[in-house]
Amino acid sequence: MDILWAVVWFAVLGIVLGVLLAIASKIFAVKVDPRIEEISDCLPGANCGGCGFSGCGALAQAIVEGKASPNACNAAEDDSIEKISGIMGISNEGRVRMRAQVMCSGTYQHAVKKYLYEGEQDCIAAARLGGGDKLCPYGCIGLGSCVSACKFDAISIIDGVAAVDYHKCTGCGACTVSCPKGTIKLIPYDSKHWVGCEAADKGAAVRKYCDVGCFGCKLCEKACEFDAIKVVNNIAAIDYTKCTGCDKCVDACPRNIIWSSEAQGNGLIITRTKE
DSSP states (O other), rough: HHHHHHHHHHHHHHHHHHHHHHHHHHHHHHOOHHHHHHHHHHHHOOOTTSSSSHHHHHHHHHHTTTOOOOTOTSSSSHHHHHHHHHHHHSSOOOOOOOEEEOOOOTTTTOBBBBBOSSSOOOOHHHHHHTSSSSSSSOOOOOOOHHHHHHHHOOOOTTTTTTETTTTEEEEHHHHHOOTOHHHHHHHHTTTOOOOOOOOOSOOHHHHHHBBBOOOOOOOHHHOOTTOOOOEEEEEEEEEEOOOOOOOOHHHHHTTTTEEHHHHHTTTTTOOOOOO
């Protein structure tokens, strides 16, 4: 009988505690805005972090709280952005599709190395050792931190420099965050040209780093009839709102590092020679 009563009391205690927990869950429940789940369903779910938030759920919450725009996710499809705007009850602001681009042409045969790196195959780790093994302080380290960060398999390392497959790139921006040198930029997806160097030093120093580095000669700037490319602080940069894709800057560059996206083959060919 003692055993029987013990079982009964345990059963009664379990029921009472269960009821109390149920009541407590109702009283102390945190109310979640149903729009967060709806918006999360519209996002790609890659949790790449390119938007600046820890994942798609965090971005959805930020959108509902007014801390992020409905079009903050570059990886989301246009119709998804339209749905998110509808959920928030605002008009779709639209956006320009972007893609990642590695602003470096310093492959193994062009970039000068200052030491032999044999550590962890990670750009961030290598950057802690004097900025990486390449003498150029601005160039791609080429150990693949961006490859690991990309959730869409859009980046690979070719000949010591990261390269982007435009067909796979969603423009999420995760690779730009992962790059310790800031060598990867987001540019409009339909851009015809880009400059494959961001060395900010003067020409004499750049020549010591890399035999294809931009030395700020301004020949590209003079060749452009549309004022679409300027050399500022020794760096040539394209204004994509003005660029017509005429190729004159490409032909004028003596270092052969103003690239034509079509000729380059979706970002996967990163070496070439002047004809």
